[in-house]
Amino acid sequence: MNTTQTEALISMVAVLGLFVLMVAPAVIGILxxxxxxxxxxxxxxxxVTGPSDQPAASGPARGTAPRRPARAA
Incomplete structure (x- = not known):
């Protein structure tokens, strides 16, 4: 192999690598x-399960803090 063929091979591999880098995000998005x-x-x-399948809520969920309006600084 002479240097011209080697340079052509390196260039072709570089172009293919860039092509893969450009196409990969689109393929991942499609999948x-x-x-x-x-x-x-x-x-x-x-x-679909109806509301009769779930127990009735008797109040706010446990561990939740009451909502308070934001105050201006």
Whole structure:
């Protein structure tokens, strides 16, 4: 292999590496969207439980502080 071929090979590998770096975020986003779509479809197909299945709330949740309006400084 002479230097011209070596330089061409290095340039081709560099271009392919940059191409992968540019395309990878798009592919990851597409895969993530497909996963979310599957989760949404699965949730839509799941049976909905009514409020009668849950115990009635008798007051505020435990460990929560009452809400207070913000005061101007």
């Amino acid at each position: 993530r969207d497909r996963r979310l779509d599957r989760q949404i479809r699965r949730a839509a197909a799941a049976p």
